[in-house]
Amino acid sequence: MKGELQIRGVTKSYGQVRAVLDVSLDVRPGEFVTLLGPSGCGKTTLLRLVAGFEQPDAGTITISGHDATGLPAHKRPVNTVFQQYALFPHRTVFGNVAFGLEIKKRDEHEIESRVASALELVQMKDLGGRSVHEISGGQKQRVALARALVLEPDVLLLDEPMAALDLKLRQQMQLELKNLQERLRITFVFVTHDQDEALVMSDRIVVMNAGRIEQVDGPEELYEKPRTRFAAEFLGVANLLQATVQGRQDGVVVLRTKGGLDLLARDDGGYRDGTAVWVGLRPEKISLVDREANAFKGIIDDEVFLGDWTDWRVRVGDEVLSVGEGNVLARGRRRGDAVQVSFSPDEVLRLDDTEARR
Numbered sequence: 001m002k003g004e005l006q007i008r009g010v011t012k013s014y015g016q017v018r019a020v021l022d023v024s025l026d027v028r029p030g031e032f033v034t035l036l037g038p039s040g041c042g043k044t045t046l047l048r049l050v051a052g053f054e055q056p057d058a059g060t061i062t063i064s065g066h067d068a069t070g071l072p073a074h075k076r077p078v079n080t081v082f083q084q085y086a087l088f089p090h091r092t093v094f095g096n097v098a099f100g101l102e103i104k105k106r107d108e109h110e111i112e113s114r115v116a117s118a119l120e121l122v123q124m125k126d127l128g129g130r131s132v133h134e135i136s137g138g139q140k141q142r143v144a145l146a147r148a149l150v151l152e153p154d155v156l157l158l159d160e161p162m163a164a165l166d167l168k169l170r171q172q173m174q175l176e177l178k179n180l181q182e183r184l185r186i187t188f189v190f191v192t193h194d195q196d197e198a199l200v201m202s203d204r205i206v207v208m209n210a211g212r213i214e215q216v217d218g219p220e221e222l223y224e225k226p227r228t229r230f231a232a233e234f235l236g237v238a239n240l241l242q243a244t245v246q247g248r249q250d251g252v253v254v255l256r257t258k259g260g261l262d263l264l265a266r267d268d269g270g271y272r273d274g275t276a277v278w279v280g281l282r283p284e285k286i287s288l289v290d291r292e293a294n295a296f297k298g299i300i301d302d303e304v305f306l307g308d309w310t311d312w313r314v315r316v317g318d319e320v321l322s323v324g325e326g327n328v329l330a331r332g333r334r335r336g337d338a339v340q341v342s343f344s345p346d347e348v349l350r351l352d353d354t355e356a357r358r
């Protein structure tokens with residue numbers, strides 16, 4: 001089907017470096033999928049493999065129902081927006097957007113009307129006559145987008161297209177891009193190392209680590225339930241604890257952490273008695289008020305002021321937990337204070353240690 005992308009068992013090495021390792025992924029028509037991960041995890045390589053700038057060592061890539069493996073880039077129904085925009089400096093805004101259609105030898109009328117509507121889409125319709133030196137960074141970004149959209153690709157590939165913009169503009173462009181994609185319903189595959197950007201825009205997020213996929217999920221699901229230690233850490237789960245499964249009772253398991261805490265976690269069927277596990281806890285899910293389950297006495301070791309909230313480093317046994325507290329409540333506490341920390345067994349995330357298995 002048009003706009004569908006199927007990646008099957010794709011591997012790509014550069015000499016000794018295995019950039020992409022046995023990756024399989026299905027993207028639905030009209031979906032906004034983001035490849036998220038740290039520098040060097042293989043996001044760009046995977047995107048370049050889909051674009052046809054690189055060929056895989058193994059595996060297949062099917063675009064819009066046709067096997068594209070081995071096809072050169074210009075024969076694939078995809079376009080790419082690059083981080084540096086790669087605009088032609090000696091052409092006008094209009095000339096930049098028209099370029100691809102000129103190469104395809106479309107007639108003047110068609111070029112005129114398609115470029116005009118592409119520029120309208122990105123809110124640049126009055127700036128077609130400007131030189132690219134006379135427009136701002138955000139506007140260059142829009143021109144690069146229009147230049148790719150004017151060719152009406154089935155799949156649009158975007159490689160960190162906001163990286164050169166400052167934070168405020170980037171946030172505005174994120175919303176614009178998401179709205180545009182929702183209107184056009186073109187399949188977007190977007191690359192970023194910024195988790196917030198991924199959470200704001202994507203229908204689904206593909207977390208990558210060392211050439212492999214760690215987890216594929218919707219933003220909410222990924223945020224609430226990262227499944228691996230790597231994904232949890234990358235998505236800001238500040239408390240990662242190693243523990244051993246002690247036993248179970250009434251729907252909860254008892255875990256003893258390395259630092260000597262006995263805590264209760266919801267028994268999701270994945271814990272095995274006597275085995276070592278990693279668990280995660282978001283700082284904002286721990287509170288400084290008493291509750292029945294998982295209540296521990298601690299001492300404030302350190303504080304990190306973060307504007308709206310404070311990140312208390314609380315020593316509990318031999319563990320130091322990050323505990324987030326809104327600053328309306330946090331006033332009056334200080335280092336050395338004795339506090340009570342507590343959290344629900346539902347907030348303890350069971351994490352797979354994929355890295356240890358490699």
Ligand code: ATP
Binds near residue numbers: 037040041043044046
């Ligand atoms: P970044 O966010 O820094 O762009 P990335 O996740 O996009 O990183 P890739 O650029 O795909 O990662 O790189 C994956 C691995 O492959 C890295 O170890 C990188 O050094 C290596 N690599 C990428 N391209 C080449 C190349 N042309 N030649 C040799 N090694 C390469």
